[in-house]
Amino acid sequence: GSGAGRGGRRGRGGLGLGPPAEPGRAAGHPPCSRRRRSGTGAGSGQRAGPPGRGAPAGPPGASRRGCAAPARLGPTGPQAAAGRAGRGRSLRFPPQLPAVGPGPAGVPGLPSPRLRRGQEPSRHRLPLHREGRGHGKQILVLGLDGAGKTSILHSLATNHVKRSVAPTEGFNAICVNTEESQMEFLEIGGSESLRSYWKMYLPKVLLLIYVVDSADHARLPVAKQLLHQLIQNNSTLPVVVLANKQDLEGAYCITDIHDALALSDIGDERKMFLIGTHVAEDGSEISSSMRDAKELIAQLVLETQ
Ligand SMILES: Nc1nc2c(ncn2[C@@H]2O[C@H](COP(=O)(O)OP(=O)(O)OP(=O)(O)O)[C@@H](O)[C@H]2O)c(=O)[nH]1
Numbered sequence: 213g214s215g216a217g218r219g220g221r222r223g224r225g226g227l228g229l230g231p232p233a234e235p236g237r238a239a240g241h242p243p244c245s246r247r248r249r250s251g252t253g254a255g256s257g258q259r260a261g262p263p264g265r266g267a268p269a270g271p272p273g274a275s276r277r278g279c280a281a282p283a284r285l286g287p288t289g290p291q292a293a294a295g296r297a298g299r300g301r302s303l304r305f306p307p308q309l310p311a312v313g314p315g316p317a318g319v320p321g322l323p324s325p326r327l328r329r330g331q332e333p334s335r336h337r338l339p340l341h342r343e344g345r346g347h348g349k350q351i352l353v354l355g356l357d358g359a360g361k362t363s364i365l366h367s368l369a370t371n372h373v374k375r376s377v378a379p380t381e382g383f384n385a386i387c388v389n390t391e392e393s394q395m396e397f398l399e400i401g402g403s404e405s406l407r408s409y410w411k412m413y414l415p416k417v418l419l420l421i422y423v424v425d426s427a428d429h430a431r432l433p434v435a436k437q438l439l440h441q442l443i444q445n446n447s448t449l450p451v452v453v454l455a456n457k458q459d460l461e462g463a464y465c466i467t468d469i470h471d472a473l474a475l476s477d478i479g480d481e482r483k484m485f486l487i488g489t490h491v492a493e494d495g496s497e498i499s500s501s502m503r504d505a506k507e508l509i510a511q512l513v514l515e516t517q
């Protein structure tokens with residue numbers, strides 16, 4: 213049987229995964245549906261694999277990655293607006309999290325907060341949020357470059373779709389408040405040069421959100437390998453896999469993503485969920501799958517704290 217879905221079904225019907233044999237039930241997508249897409253989504257189509265296995269989840273939209281002005285993520289970037297709205301906040305590398313005061317116990321061996329682009333990171337402490345005082349720790353958001361991590365975080369923070377237009381060059385931290393919990397997401401960029409830092413953050417996080425580009429067939433093996441390496445020594449860390457870009461024509465449905473990532477092999481003890489998501493056109497409200505993902509994550513945070 214599959215390992216997906218351990219932890220049970222929560223929230224709205226179809227959220228997350230059901231019993232192990234039902235990886236395809238997530239987020240309202242029928243198992244491995246081969247529905248026709250309804251538009252001409254582009255996204256990171258340059259990396260998309262062969263079309264024909266689509267599991268469209270909503271209106272597609274053209275991605276601006278690669279053709280838009282390279283707006284920097286940071287205090288003046290799109291996420292800053294979320295921060296000003298009081299719902300989210302982000303900074304460029306390094307992660308000087310406003311809600312994250314210098315904690316009593318930093319994590320040694322992490323990249324320097326003073327690191328700038330092109331510099332080699334030095335060892336430094338990353339303060340973690342109010343650790344030991346009964347409040348939340350961070351939710352780590354990882355995945356290959358271009359998978360959609362930042363776009364998803366924008367959307368979760370604002371409840372409106374906002375696709376990212378630039379790669380994360382370091383960290384991206386966003387606070388998302390729900391009625392019941394405060395969640396601090398920490399994305400680390402997925403480019404090759406940043407992947408070596410991923411594992412440094414794992415020991416101190418509540419859960420891992422792992423985002424994959426469902427249409428990037430060619431790199432799914434790499435995504436799988438990195439995920440397995442990351443969590444091999446942590447048998448209980450809850451993992452939420454977001455099979456993003458379900459709007460793209462070539463997107464694998466979540467059953468295929470489940471197989472491609474060999475999710476049944478990532479441990480029996482952990483809670484593990486797989487949800488199909490997409491970040492639709494800018495400005496619209498987030499999709500029901502994204503709302504479900506947000507509720508699930510909030511629930512997991514409450515359970516894990
Ligand atoms: N079609 C489509 N495009 C998406 C979706 N989500 C994100 N994109 C686009 O994919 C590209 C990459 O998105 P990002 O959010 O920057 O990806 P990332 O994982 O943060 O990438 P790094 O910061 O480089 O690690 C952008 O052009 C987004 O607009 C989606 O669900 N569908």
Ligand SMILES: [Mg+2]
Nearest residue numbers: 361362379380
């Ligand atoms: Mg990013």
